[in-house]
Amino acid sequence: MFPLLLILCLTPVRQSPSNQETAGVEAAMEFLAGYVQECPAPTSLSSVAGNDAGKLVVALSVAGILLETYPERDDWQAAREAVRSKLGSFLAAKGALTGEAFGGWIYPFLSFYVLEQSLQTEERANSLPWLIEQIEDNQNREGGWGHSGSAPLQFYPSTLIATTNLALFALGLADHSGYEVDQETVADGLALMKKVQGKGGAMPYGGPFYQKGHEAGRTSATLLAWASQGLHQTSAFRKAADYCWRNARFIPKGHASPALHVLLGSWSFHHLGPNAAQRYRQQVLDRVLAAQNPDGSFEDMESSPDSFLAIGPQSAAINRAYITAMYTGSLLAPRVKILQSLPQFEPWQAPEETEGLPFAAEEVLWEVPALGKISQLLICEGDLVELNRQGGLRFRNPDSGEILASLEGEPAPDGLEIQCRAWTFQDRLFVFQSHHLPETKALPFHNKKSADEKQYAAKHWIRTYRQRALNWSLPLSARIIALDFGEGKLELWLGNGSLLTVDSEQGEILNRRQAPTSFVNSALVATGISESILVREADLLQLDSGGFTVWKMRTVGGRGLTPPAWTKIQKYPNGLLAGTSHGQLQMRDFSHGGLLWQRSLGGSITTILKHGEAAPDSDSLAFATTSDGRLLGVERTSGELRWTQFFSQGNECNLPTGARFNRNEIWLHHQEQDSLWVYRATDGKPQARYRLPAGGLWCLDQNRVFQRSSQGLLALRRP
Known part of the structure; x- marks a missing residue:
């Protein structure tokens, strides 16, 4: 089969909008026109109220851009004046805003707004030089941009690629429009971007070796930054554009604001040309239109942090x-003049499609309707177990x-959501269930640490099943953030910091300790009777039966203002295998945490397979995956790298892969390729590739794969 080559035209051609889109845009603009007149003017950008204020400034800036693109709409003149007045007053504060929280985000968006207004009215943007100065001053010593501001934002990496994209895009637009820009600042930023770009063209979350979540969203914004700097003919631009083409459908899933990625992705694909714009319409914008409310507003189609009510009574409306x-704004890219001011470039060609390893044949054993929406599939005591989203179980x-x-x-x-998750250990099935308020109705973040969790979560419990019947049930005081199984016991780390040792036979709490609470990157392994090793972001620590710290290790170096994080840990007979976000795989001693060996692998460690699942002839190896798309076999006693297999093929790879052992093979679900790959554990050689859609649920039982299909449940035999 010959590769299909798509040629994009030099001059973008606007796609004719459908009737649904035209009506949707009109309704959305009416909603925004009403909101900008009724909303309060933004004032403080302090770190306490910064999330609300920052989102309000960005919302007003983007709404203002869109209103300015309709100068013929006299009925929206009052809305245009409202934005000009509110953002004008905000900008008049100038010095009072300098260095405050979220400046890394709002200064570029304010720049986009005042520049769009200038292009539409053909008047000079008097506030733009000051905004340029703020953007330049916010650059850090690494050459990038972060949130800016003070605590608690210093928790984050000092460099965020998302804000670096915005800064470089704003500076490039200003430069092309005749405003003075410091070229050394731009050069330092571009040097950083070149340094951190991945082999497949993707841009990471926070600088070298620090990936988080899907990368297509921020990579699409990088295209705008580079286009504004005249870098459209470089190999780096081509690699990034190819990457975005392959992964367009994942742009809305980017961390941490999918709505931001949807907007900038639309703008970048529009600038690439009509074929790219059409692809984006099919893969993203159709889903955007499906998320519109009757009043013209939009819901967050990915249920992302965009909908998390972080701070303040105005959060829901903002x-x-x-x-x-x-x-x-993603639907109105052709109207935006700042995009039209970007330099045009030679025709861009879509990447050649390569087949790679062909999909292997598979035999359908049976297919049955699923009962309810399935959230997990497991094998326990020889049964196929189906967990639905209401906590119900089907044994098949x-x-x-x-x-x-x-x-x-x-x-x-009524009004509460359900969260369910299941694990198997030996001959038991463990199910955690929680009834809690939706995130969009949760308590303000700054109150959560001091609030009783019962105020915003109705109920948590864990249940154990054996021989298809309930064995015991245990109520919990908070959600489970990590757990591990030992001989006859279960270790539970709860969201309120409680660390419980539970008799797995009877459900009796044997020990209760207080551990640190954890915001992100939580993991736990049980190392003895009521002894546990915990991961809490940058800390790796062991607690004894009394809850006292036996030893503690903190990662060093890495990502600017904060150290790299521990990402994964697993028990092995000779020690604790731990991975970090900056690509270190380490084996440490259980008793004192001392380093036995370490191996630098480059990308963040995204998976460490459990010991004891491999066949005897590969038992000496430990297996891990990295965020740059590699599957690795490492000698577990020495750390020697025995083999490396690249599996990403230029697609998204920074996600949990669902890698599992089956006999002497590693089965790896690469969601972005809709593929289930099989590798030989002894040398990493690919053995087969099967079709498995993104988001597909699956489990293994010897050479049979059980998966969720469009009709329900499917059993396949795969040789």
């Missing part, structure tokens, strides 16, 4: 306006799909 402005005969037993979950009271 979030809705922010998302609506971003999504509407794996040979036929026949239901052997059904157990209903406990429905949540």
